[in-house]
Amino acid sequence: MNWLLRCISLLTILAASGPACAFDLNDLSEQLARPAVVQGDFIQEKHLRALPQPLISKGQFVLAKDTGLLWLLKSPLQQDYRINASGIARRDADGWHMLPGKSAGAEQNRLFFAVLQGDSSGLQRDFELSLQGDAQHWQLHLIPRSLLLKQVFNRIDIFGGEFVERIELLEAQGDSTVLRMPASRSATTLSDAQHHDFAQ
Structure with missing residues (x-):
């Protein structure tokens, strides 16, 4: 979950002079927030300076x-996480258990949740944005x-269309993470199993 612990939310009001863009951050925020449910597969590549090949993780998100x-997370190991307004929970054999909520990693996980859902609150002070x-x-x-x-990373680049498709984290120490979600799809409702996971 290293990429998740480093990712910071996007989508805030862009303070810029001159004519308004045909497609601006408000439009992007509305577009990402529109579907009731978005789900699909993800592939994460963690590029470490000390390793010749990236570490690859795969799984699904809802x-x-x-x-x-x-x-x-499905490979190389199986581990499930749930992120919501209450914090971050991890599933084990006994069910879902909340993780400590005061850590920087926990806060960054909540901010990643905001990336995918198009939440535009509270981020203008942290970043210079270019769309x-x-x-x-x-x-x-x-x-x-x-x-x-700036001590954590140089920049975050996010690419997409209807949904977020790729997130690139370029870290200050030279490592990088690429998260790809190439085939996300929308749905009107959750499945029974998904409802159960969110309700626990």
Whole structure:
């Protein structure tokens, strides 16, 4: 979950001079927040300077509007996480258990939830934002403002169309993480199993 612990939410009001863009951050936020449910597969590549090949993780995710995010890691090991307004929970043999909520990693997990659902609150102070493209093909670049964030990474690049398709985290120490969600799809409701996971 290293990429998850490093990812910071996007989508805030872009303070820019000149004419308004044909496709701006408000449009992007509305687009990402529109579906009731978004789900699909993910592939994460962790590129470490000390290793010749990236570490690859695969799994599935389920994002339910105003409910939460299920992050279901399938390989190289199986581990399920749930992120919502209450915090982050991990599933073991006895069920779901909340993780400590005061850590920086926990806060960043909540912020990642905001990335996928298009939450535009509270981020303007943390990043300089640059959005290019249109509703079908857009790129959002986030440059950290604060010294603390600059110590973690150089920038975050997010690419997408109807949904977020790729997130690239370029870390200050030279490592990087690429998260790909190439075939996300929307749904109107959750399955019974998904309802059960969010209700626990």
